[in-house]
Amino acid sequence: MDRSPWIALQQWIAASNAQVFIPFAQDLAALIPPIAVRLRRDFKLLLNLIKAHALLHQASRQRDEQGRVVAILEDYATIYGLVLESMAEGVQATISPSIRETVDAVRQIAGPEDTASVSEVAAYLQLDVSSASRRCQTAARRGYLRNEARSLGQTARYVIGDALPQEQAILPTVETLSSRRGSAHEGDCTIADETEGQDPPPLLQRRRVVL
Known part of the structure; x- marks a missing residue:
């Protein structure tokens, strides 16, 4: 495998010494519900991923007066698709379809007064026993099933x-974030003014203290 194009890309990024500005960071923070402490860390990682994507595509991005690459909603859209499920599961705001399916299988098999074995769950879901066992154990660790x-x-x-x-x-959808910013389309490259003199949203306030 010829790695020279990837090496050249890495060298080009390193030589650019560019910083990234996310004009919609304040709006994004305001739209994320503060339901878990770990979101403080996850939000910082989210911003870093957006910056990384913008940096990789800096040739097609505008720069502000300070020479920073300006991230656009397209950068957020890509990262949104990559991290949405993992972030939601991390704060238990959502449950993976496999866990919901497993809990529902136990409910259907056991009913209100009986129990369900791993082999019964495997047969119901048409899985091998080891896969069904892992699912049941995961659901049990999270408290959604109980082993009798x-x-x-x-x-x-x-x-x-x-x-x-x-x-x-x-995470807000790209459309929701775009609507909050008053943008007419997802790829808006307009550089928004930072909200000088205004108090940042609660999530950013906490980040300044914790991170």
């Missing part, structure tokens, strides 16, 4: 545990 077996030697028997959380949007 009383000793290590007993076969696992699962019942429904805690209620699954309702789906909650962690």
